[in-house]
Amino acid sequence: MKTLYDKLWESHCVADLGNGEALIYIDRQLVHEVSSPQAFAAMRAAHRRLRRPETHLAVADHAVPTRQRSSIDDPLARSQVAELERNAADFNVPYLALQGEGQGIVHVIGPEQGLTLPGITIVCGDSHTTTHGAFGALAFGIGSTESSTVMAAQCLKQKKAKRMRVNVTGSLGPHVSAKDIALAFIARIGALGAVGYAVEYSGPAIRALSMAGRMTLCKMTIEAGSRIGLVAPDDTSFAFVEGRRLAPKGAQWEAARAWWRTLPTDEGAVFDREVDIDLADIEPQVSWGTTPDEVAPITGRVPDPALIPDEARRASAEKAIRYMGLTPGQKLTDIAITHVFIGSCTNSRIEDLRAAAEIVRNRHVAAGVKAIVVPGSAATRAQAESEGLDRIFTEAGFEWRFAGCSMCVGMNDDRMRPGERSASTSNRNFEGRQGPGARTHLMSPVMAAAAGIAGHLTDVRDLTSIDVRTLA
Amino acid sequence: MSLKPFTTLSGPAAFLPEDNVDTDIIFPARFLLITAREGLGTYAFHDRRFLPDGTEIPDFPLNRPQVRGAPILVTGANFGSGSSREHAVWSMADIGIRCIIAQSYSEIFHGNCFRNGVLPITLPADKVAALGAAAAAGIAFHIDLPAQTILAGGLSLDFEIDPERKQALLNGWDETAMLLATQGDAITAFETAQRQTQPWLYESEPAQ
Numbered sequence: 009m010k011t012l013y014d015k016l017w018e019s020h021c022v023a024d025l026g027n028g029e030a031l032i033y034i035d036r037q038l039v040h041e042v043s044s045p046q047a048f049a050a051m052r053a054a055h056r057r058l059r060r061p062e063t064h065l066a067v068a069d070h071a072v073p074t075r076q077r078s079s080i081d082d083p084l085a086r087s088q089v090a091e092l093e094r095n096a097a098d099f100n101v102p103y104l105a106l107q108g109e110g111q112g113i114v115h116v117i118g119p120e121q122g123l124t125l126p127g128i129t130i131v132c133g134d135s136h137t138t139t140h141g142a143f144g145a146l147a148f149g150i151g152s153t154e155s156s157t158v159m160a161a162q163c164l165k166q167k168k169a170k171r172m173r174v175n176v177t178g179s180l181g182p183h184v185s186a187k188d189i190a191l192a193f194i195a196r197i198g199a200l201g202a203v204g205y206a207v208e209y210s211g212p213a214i215r216a217l218s219m220a221g222r223m224t225l226c227k228m229t230i231e232a233g234s235r236i237g238l239v240a241p242d243d244t245s246f247a248f249v250e251g252r253r254l255a256p257k258g259a260q261w262e263a264a265r266a267w268w269r270t271l272p273t274d275e276g277a278v279f280d281r282e283v284d285i286d287l288a289d290i291e292p293q294v295s296w297g298t299t300p301d302e303v304a305p306i307t308g309r310v311p312d313p314a315l316i317p318d319e320a321r322r323a324s325a326e327k328a329i330r331y332m333g334l335t336p337g338q339k340l341t342d343i344a345i346t347h348v349f350i351g352s353c354t355n356s357r358i359e360d361l362r363a364a365a366e367i368v369r370n371r372h373v374a375a376g377v378k379a380i381v382v383p384g385s386a387a388t389r390a391q392a393e394s395e396g397l398d399r400i401f402t403e404a405g406f407e408w409r410f411a412g413c414s415m416c417v418g419m420n421d422d423r424m425r426p427g428e429r430s431a432s433t434s435n436r437n438f439e440g441r442q443g444p445g446a447r448t449h450l451m452s453p454v455m456a457a458a459a460g461i462a463g464h465l466t467d468v469r470d471l472t473s474i475d476v477r478t479l480a
Numbered sequence: 481m482s483l484k485p486f487t488t489l490s491g492p493a494a495f496l497p498e499d500n501v502d503t504d505i506i507f508p509a510r511f512l513l514i515t516a517r518e519g520l521g522t523y524a525f526h527d528r529r530f531l532p533d534g535t536e537i538p539d540f541p542l543n544r545p546q547v548r549g550a551p552i553l554v555t556g557a558n559f560g561s562g563s564s565r566e567h568a569v570w571s572m573a574d575i576g577i578r579c580i581i582a583q584s585y586s587e588i589f590h591g592n593c594f595r596n597g598v599l600p601i602t603l604p605a606d607k608v609a610a611l612g613a614a615a616a617a618g619i620a621f622h623i624d625l626p627a628q629t630i631l632a633g634g635l636s637l638d639f640e641i642d643p644e645r646k647q648a649l650l651n652g653w654d655e656t657a658m659l660l661a662t663q664g665d666a667i668t669a670f671e672t673a674q675r676q677t678q679p680w681l682y683e684s685e686p687a688q
Contacts, residue, residue: 022670023663027644031663033670035681043565045515054656059667071513084513091515128681135564135588151566151592152517157656163667165655199500200558200584233561235587256680264680299500299561320499320557327498417509417563426532436562438504444527 009277011171012240013206016146016271020129022163032146032166034158035128038114039066039101041092042419043133047156048095059162061100065123068092068106069113071419074382074409077107085420099159112385112411115139115227115353119219120387122252126241126268131158136353136435138230142222143249144241144271149230169236170280172205173273176213178287183468185363186221187355187433187452189213190228191293193285195303202234205281208273209239213287219248220359227354231300231435240272294340294465295437295450297328302437304340306455306467312336331439332447333427340465343449347430348379348406348460349442350453352416355433356384360453361392364433365400367457367468373405374463380407380422382414406460418442431459483597485652489579489623493552493615493632494542501555502562503589507571509563520567521574542575552621554581554612557605560589569596579623581630583608594645595655599625601639610635625650 010018022031039047044066051058058064071085080086089106096103104110110117115136118124126144131137133155140147154164174193194201207229214222222239229237239245246265249255256264291305302325304311310329313336316322329336334343350356350364361383373379381401383389389411392398398408415422416434418441424430426445433456434441437448449465458468511523528540536543542553553572559582560568569592572580579599593600601623603611611632615621619633625646630637648655675682 023666025644027642029644031659031666033667033674042512046517046566049517050656056656082513088513088515125681127678133564133566135562149564149588151564151569151588151595153566153592153595153655157659160656161659161663161667162671163659163663165659199561203584203587233558233586256683260680260683264678267678299502324499417512419509419512423510436502436504438502438562440508440527441504444508444532 009274011273011277011279012144012208012238012271013146013169013171013236016127016129017168019127020146025165029165029167031163032129034131034162034164035063036123036130037064037155037158038118038123038130038132038137039064040070040114040132040134041068041088042070043152043155044095045088045091046152047133047159048099050153050156051099051159056160058099058101058159062102063162064101064159065104065118065121066092066096066101067104067111067114067117070413070417072106072412073420074412074414074422077410082420109386109390112387113353113356113413116356116384116388119143119223119248120252120385122249122255125249125255125264126245127271131164135230136227138235138237139223139227139353141226141229141236141238142219143245144239144268146236148235169206170204172202172207172281172283173279174207174209174283174285176209176211176285176287178213179216180213180287181290183454183472184287184290184292185452185454186217186224188290188293189285189287190225191295191300191303191450192290194228194232194301195293197232197283199231199299199301200233202229202232205234206236206238207232207234209237210273214239215242218359219244220357223357224354228435241268292452292455292468294455296332296334296340297325298331298437298439299324299328300435300437300450302328303450306340306465308340310334310336310338310340341467342464344429344464345377345431345449345459346428347424348373348377348456349382349415349430349432349434350380350456351382351384351414352434353384354435355453356382356388358388358391360433361388361397362395364453364457365397367454367471368404368406368461369400371404371461373460377460377463379405379460380409380415382409383411385411415442431456431465483652483654486578486597486599486625486649488625489551491552491620492547492550492618493554493611493621494544494547494550495612495615496541496553496555497612499556500558500561503560503565503568504562506560506568507565512565512567517567517570519574520571524571524575546618549576551576552579552581552623553577554608554615556608557583559585561586564588566592566596569593569598573598581608581611594649597649597652599623599649601630603637603639607637611637
């Protein structure tokens with residue numbers, strides 16, 4: 009009786025190193041401009057070549073401008089992207105050009121290109137690599153030195169994780185999405201709750217999720233401290249992968265799919281920890297603090313640290329409330345915002361944009377709020393435009409941008425000034441994450457869209473129910 | 481590249497009594513545009529060390545004159561969480577930090593430390609608190625990796641470390657070179673077998 013994680017681990021074990029460690033074969037690596045320059049430099053310094061350059065895929069996403077695509081004005085960003093292009097050329101790594109239709113956030117384009125497949129190991133010098141676990145791939149973030157090791161040896165030494173299963177039952181209420189499941193899960197088990205575990209999300213509610221929803225959920229696993237989030241491959245995943253540029257074709261496709269069908273966790277396999285989540289209990293969630301477990305339902309209030317029994321969590325809450333400029337006991341819906349960011353590898357796929365567009369259609373962003381939509385990839389942007397979503401957003405007062413990491417990481421000019429406050433579909437509400445002194449509230453695309461319309465955090469369900477009454 | 485071997489370390493310790501110090505705090509994202517890995521110390525804890533006009537914030541523990549250049553940092557739980565950016569370790573190493581003592585770490589950051597010759601020691605909260613008090617009192621620390629001990633004034637504590645990682649630190653081993661030297665045949669054998677069982681991973685290669 010084996011779990012999905014066991015099967016992925018065992019099928020990639022090159023050598024058992026004892027002590028729970030193994031040398032794990034890495035099938036694919038995504039490469040971006042921020043964590044790769046030092047990895048390529050290490051290759052050059054050691055006069056090494058890539059063992060299988062064709063298993064890597066490079067793209068620029070972190071530092072790129074999103075207002076336009078004709079030039080990069082920031083000289084540092086320009087030279088960083090140029091260095092990636094040069095390295096890709098020198099080491100024969102496939103590269104998706106910045107102006108091309110394949111460009112986008114690594115974790116959006118990997119699946120889009122069919123580089124991400126069920127049953128593989130895939131890494132990237134980026135913690136959000138958990139995303140690809142949605143396909144039943146062993147996917148995890150690594151540092152630059154490890155990235156260089158993968159380039160040279162196609163392997164990494166890894167310690168086997170413990171196994172956690174999150175059983176998700178029930179169905180999502182109106183305007184509740186995978187992001188809310190993720191935030192509620194992290195709030196429940198804590199930002200350290202999944203450290204040392206490989207987390208498998210399972211149950212009927214997961215089977216019912218789209219690939220976009222599964223990617224959102226798996227991506228957020230890192231914010232609970234785990235490097236690995238998994239969903240077993242099924243017909244939903246196969247339908248997504250089939251026909252993609254790099255996906256197997258013809259007889260190879262049939263053989264691959266037969267292999268992938270053997271991957272799901274065996275009935276009766278044992279997990280080290282099981283967590284049950286009933287979706288009936290989950291309301292739209294927002295973060296109020298500066299760690300991703302400082303989250304509450306939108307119907308709630310900023311907590312009073314004095315009432316938090318755990319000393320460490322109390323200290324963290326006090327610090328967070330100070331940084332965030334909030335008042336203990338304040339209603340979450342009373343928090344006014346200055347910015348809306350719809351984007352990031354967590355929530356920038358076409359499904360996310362459709363859901364947000366539905367909320368802002370025939371409405372307008374509140375006065376004083378700057379709102380941007382940054383599609384996860386050039387292909388997502390093109391798809392959205394073919395559906396007219398760009399016009400819905402721009403008519404509602406949103407800026408419609410080119411693909412990139414943008415305000416999730418704040419490496420380009422998409423960042424806030426001190427004291428400004430965002431409703432953001434990204435994944436980290438850390439101090440200074442969206443600019444020095446900037447304040448971030450994490451939420452789903454529909455919640456961020458609704459906040460933009462209202463000018464403050466708001467329950468998207470109220471916004472839409474008012475409308476229904478008006479129409480009636 | 482081989483690393484500077486780590487055996488013993490003596491000196492003052494800085495104390496940052498805070499949980500969840502993430503890698504955005506250690507190395508703010510806007511400095512990630514720099515592609516070199518050397519000389520990043522200026523940016524370590526940048527927004528905690530400096531005001532926007534560039535003047536130092538005297539209250540920040542690492543700015544205290546007594547611990548400037550201290551080789552040891554004592555801090556809280558979940559240190560180095562968030563982004564995998566190795567710049568966090570590079571920048572800390574560049575201001576002289578070679579040993580961190582904390583209750584817990586993010587997994588990626590923890591691994592990044594070893595790959596850069598930095599020793600991350602994990603101890604229970606009460607011991608970290610005791611060492612933090614010693615650090616704040618200006619007591620010099622002595623870390624002995626072979627013996628796995630920390631001495632700080634009257635405190636003498638043992639710590640655990642994975643035996644293989646200990647050897648790697650003691651010898652300054654480079655993981656990539658070790659893998660290529662010792663596992664080359666095993667890697668080739670794996671690829672030969674995988675090409676048979678999962679040929680689609682070889683035949684539908686990513687194209688330019």
